[in-house]
Amino acid sequence: MGEKKIILEQEAGETTKSVHGGEYEFNDKYAITTPIYQTSTYTFENTAQLRDFFEGRSQRISEYGRYGNPTQEVAEDKLCKLENAEAALLFPSGMSAITTAIFAICKMGDHIVITSDSYRRTRQFIRQIMSRYGVEFTLTEPDAESVEKVIKNNTRLIISESPTNPYLRVVDFEKIVAIGHKHRIKIMIDSTLATPFNFKPLDYGVDIVTHSVTKYLSGHNDVLAGVLLGKSTIISAIKELQAIIGGISDPNSSYLIIRGLKTFPLRMQRQNESAMIIANYLEKHSKIDKVWYPGLKSHPDYEIAKKYMKAFGGVVSFQIKGNLETGTKFIDSMKIPKIAPSIGGVESLIEQPSLMSYYELTTQERESIGIYDNLIRFSIGIEDTEDLIKDLDQALSKI
Numbered sequence: 001m002g003e004k005k006i007i008l009e010q011e012a013g014e015t016t017k018s019v020h021g022g023e024y025e026f027n028d029k030y031a032i033t034t035p036i037y038q039t040s041t042y043t044f045e046n047t048a049q050l051r052d053f054f055e056g057r058s059q060r061i062s063e064y065g066r067y068g069n070p071t072q073e074v075a076e077d078k079l080c081k082l083e084n085a086e087a088a089l090l091f092p093s094g095m096s097a098i099t100t101a102i103f104a105i106c107k108m109g110d111h112i113v114i115t116s117d118s119y120r121r122t123r124q125f126i127r128q129i130m131s132r133y134g135v136e137f138t139l140t141e142p143d144a145e146s147v148e149k150v151i152k153n154n155t156r157l158i159i160s161e162s163p164t165n166p167y168l169r170v171v172d173f174e175k176i177v178a179i180g181h182k183h184r185i186k187i188m189i190d191s192t193l194a195t196p197f198n199f200k201p202l203d204y205g206v207d208i209v210t211h212s213v214t215k216y217l218s219g220h221n222d223v224l225a226g227v228l229l230g231k232s233t234i235i236s237a238i239k240e241l242q243a244i245i246g247g248i249s250d251p252n253s254s255y256l257i258i259r260g261l262k263t264f265p266l267r268m269q270r271q272n273e274s275a276m277i278i279a280n281y282l283e284k285h286s287k288i289d290k291v292w293y294p295g296l297k298s299h300p301d302y303e304i305a306k307k308y309m310k311a312f313g314g315v316v317s318f319q320i321k322g323n324l325e326t327g328t329k330f331i332d333s334m335k336i337p338k339i340a341p342s343i344g345g346v347e348s349l350i351e352q353p354s355l356m357s358y359y360e361l362t363t364q365e366r367e368s369i370g371i372y373d374n375l376i377r378f379s380i381g382i383e384d385t386e387d388l389i390k391d392l393d394q395a396l397s398k399i
């Protein structure tokens with residue numbers, strides 16, 4: 001690996017950063033792509049070289065695979081360029097990133113505030129696992145006023161998501177950050193659905209941004225990964241815990257992330273545009289009860305989304321007129337999107353949350369947590385928008 005990184009102009013655009021950010025000017029054997037360093041450990045020529053490494057006089061990244069890998073380092077640096085972060089840390093999944101961050105920040109006796117409609121597994125981890133370690137929590141609405149009301153003396157962390165999933169609620173970042181600063185509480189935002197193309201929370205003073213890299217950033221439904229981004233001090237403290245826990249990203253995943261990221265802004269642009277067109281189309285359709293998309297005036301957070309976001313992302317949720325069975329008939333009639341539980345890839349995916357993430361609950365139990373049987377979540381891929389609209393049209397005509 002060469003020693004010199006590609007230097008980008010301060011004002012370089014998103015796609016230039018995606019292609020060249022974090023990369024070395026020249027790689028081993030002058031390969032244009034970053035190689036996959038498939039290694040578990042790193043050798044030293046002699047003890048003097050080992051001493052140089054441990055005393056900070058050498059460029060090498062790590063001495064053992066659990067502490068870092070050159071392919072991973074390039075992927076992390078590229079993500080930093082896209083999110084305007086000082087440091088990034090990759091994990092083998094989004095959940096691994098979130099849980100390691102929470103473990104690193106919270107100790108017994110602390111209190112976490114988490115906003116409702118945040119990723120179900122994040123809520124479950126806090127409710128079921130952190131409570132075993134003496135960490136309490138409060139679940140509250142994703143608006144600043146509700147968050148401030150539940151702050152306690154021992155609140156250590158505020159966790160929110162923006163947009164949330166499936167209702168695509170958007171938080172007012174300036175207000176949330178002001179609350180964090182006033183009460184000296186760290187703020188972690190899961191920005192998976194926004195992506196750094198549409199919004200960069202660190203620019204507003206958020207402490208940690210996390211993404212399920214599995215989704216838009218990798219973008220091809222072929223890799224699981226997560227990332228934490230923020231100031232070097234915070235990220236290096238979490239890295240110490242990661243090195244002990246061992247939840248590290250492997251070099252092959254890092255390679256796939258680098259490759260996926262090179263087309264990330266192009267994909268995102270298409271997905272943003274298609275989603276906006278599809279949301280408008282659905283809102284006018286006689287078989288649709290309600291559309292949840294923050295780019296629509298009818299969405300409760302439209303004004304906040306407009307203030308912070310460049311565009312509104314690639315997920316559109318909607319409630320059809322009818323019940324669970326009507327939803328199933330509609331989904332089964334769709335030809336392009338596959339039925340699967342993820343978002344953000346090039347392939348469109350569609351699901352009924354009631355029959356996917358919330359399968360084990362009864363209709364009543366689902367309704368009590370705001371998941372309605374007629375709700376559909378559509379993750380829009382990069383297929384031609386007209387083809388997706390035609391497909392929606394024919395499927396809606398069947399119900």
Ligand SMILES: Cc1ncc(COP(=O)(O)O)c(C=O)c1O
Binds near residue numbers: 225
């Ligand atoms: C918003 C959000 N955050 C985190 C995760 C967890 O990511 P992963 O599946 O990569 O562990 C998901 C997964 O669906 C998600 O949608």
